[in-house]
Amino acid sequence: MRLVAENDEFVTVCPFxxxxxxxxxxxxxxxxxxxxxxxxxEFIGLAAAxxxxxxxxSEFLDDPPYNFMLxxxxxxxxxxDHFHWHLEIIPKLTRVAGFEWGTGFFINPTPPEEAxxxxxxxxxxxx
Numbered sequence: 085m086r087l088v089a090e091n092d093e094f095v096t097v098c099p100f101x102x103x104x105x106x107x108x109x110x111x112x113x114x115x116x117x118x119x120x121x122x123x124x125x126e127f128i129g130l131a132a133a134x135x136x137x138x139x140x141x142s143e144f145l146d147d148p149p150y151n152f153m154l155x156x157x158x159x160x161x162x163x164x165d166h167f168h169w170h171l172e173i174i175p176k177l178t179r180v181a182g183f184e185w186g187t188g189f190f191i192n193p194t195p196p197e198e199a200x201x202x203x204x205x206x207x208x209x210x211x
Contacts, residue, residue, distance in 0.1 A: 086200045089136055093129025096137050098196035098203070105178060105194035106145060106203070108137055110171040117157035117164040134171070140203050141175050148175040 088096040088108060096110050110133045116122060122130075141148065153172040157164045184190050 086196045088140075088200050088203045089133065091129050091132055093126040094133040096133050098200040100196065102192055102194075102196050102199070103190040104174050104176075105192055106141065106175050106199045107192075107196075108141075108173045108199075108203070110134065110137065110173070111168055112170075115165075116169055117167045118159075119154060119156040119169045122169075130171075134173075137173060137203065141173070144202065145175055145177065148177055150175040 086098045086100065088098060090096065090113070093113055094110050095113055096108060099107060099109050110130065112122060112126065112130075138150075141150065151172075151174045153174070154169075155172065156169040157167050178191075178193070180190070
């Protein structure tokens, strides 16, 4: 399961084929192609989702630096039923090196199911 968390307005997941370890996406629960179509009241849910995932990353991944990327449908484009806007959070835990630069393919040592389980539950217990 790749689900990290959810609230009434947003779902937080580790994507199916992440490029980087612990890459996490926050998507609105209601389908919207454009960020600017989101009702203002729902941004409280977005803020809660961002706070939750960044708090977990900070605590469980030793407060890594990260990148935010907002993906939204282009302005003035016709309605895009196939596109769902989302926020990507990518903690900087590995380095892009020769293989990635040369091929455009990324080596990710952490499966998304494992990353999601870790972010859901926190630190694993030691046996």
